Amino acid sequence: MTTASTTHPWLPYGVTSTGTRLFCFPHAGASAAVYAGWRAVGGDDPVICPVQLPGRAARGREVPHHDPEALADDVLDGLGREFTGDYALFGHSVGALTAYLVARRIVERGGPPPRHLFVSGRAAPQLPNTRRELRALPTDDLVEELRALGGLPDLLLRERSLLESFLPLLRADLAVNETYRHVPGPPLPIPLTVFGGVDDPRADPVELAAWQELSTDSALVTYPGGHFYLEDRVAEMMQVVRRRMAG
Template sequence: MTAANTISPWLPYGRSGTGTRLYCFPHAGASAAVYANWRDAAGDDLVVCPVQLPGRAARGREAAHHDARKLVNDVLSGLGSEFTGDYAIFGHSVGALTAYLVTRKIVEQGGRPPRHLFVSGRAAPHLPSTRRELRALPVDDLVVELRALGGFPDVLQRDRALLEMFLPLLRADLSVNETYRHVPGPPLPIPLTVFGGHGDPRADDAELAAWRELSADSALFTYPGGHFYLEKRAPELLGVIRERLTVKV
């Protein structure tokens, strides 16, 4: 983007403001709208920039990615010019994996890394997966798994036709998450903060803590509320994010 308030497909809310830019990647099946309310709660020193990935909202006619590395390459192709100056990156669930891989690719390419990486609601990417994979489950089985996670919209449970329209995007995002195979690399040269919810069936406390192996400067914060704990804790999380942004490399 050439102007602070320009709207682009990747940044539907723009990025007006002068504080640290926080680029936020959503969970599986979600759009940039899940972070819309963060913008008003962030304060003047933090500019929340929800990222709109292909396959959702106004980008619904674009093909959603099924592969993590292709997704990262697309993000860097579309948003690479944004990743400079005073910025940080956040991601929840599969968004945490995307945020980590984008950050790692920036570092590997010799770009300017974010001031801080914030990840939430996902097991550390270098751990082997031990859970039932979701991406190819029959619809009814998949719905049971999603309801157990919480945060599954009631309207999708009531409207089968709408659910069927939603599933290809969800399955694509789940594929990004479940087909990723970790390649070891050096620790990130930036601070890392991990967030999670107690009782998350997809990321227990030990799996969250394992993220700390990926940066020499890290911290872990957990809250009641399971996988979607953050839906009711935006102001609290943003407060921690602002505090952690004061950490120096």
């Protein structure tokens, strides 16, 4: 098992062996750093383990995935040894899809399943996408869409050169999110908790609730706010995480 002193490209913050490990998958364009602040809130229960995907931060020279199935396979190849013992998965937006696909593969392949699957800020994957697709939009149109979601740092809005260097990664993540085609299967034998913002323009409460069809044990928890509602709700969400895993 990885420790904090061991270099691991997928786990830049390391992993300790105490407590339930909550592996966290980021939203489109984000790196593992988006969960760095969660570590102090989670403490040892759960231990927050931000996942670094290809194409960002220290892995910036690697080609980011465009295909959701290939991404899930790569995650299992890179992190499969960590998915043992007392662990759970969390993902926000496209990270929710990634976490779901990884959990589903673990179950289908007979591996030790996560103790819990937590998903956030994405319509249930079995639903058709009825929204404007973003991955191939002209830059100015894409920027406007992201500005409305609150998903672009001010620095990128001010510095066009930085924005242009960031967009290939973002478009790759959007492709992962938008090209997924659901294959029906039995509900996961894993408890599932769905988080979301009641005013999220990319995942309304009905679309969030549909996740519950994918597990034999599920719950839906919503908060005021839009797509990035969770930025102000980490402490509350960790209370839900602890309560759901204790149940």
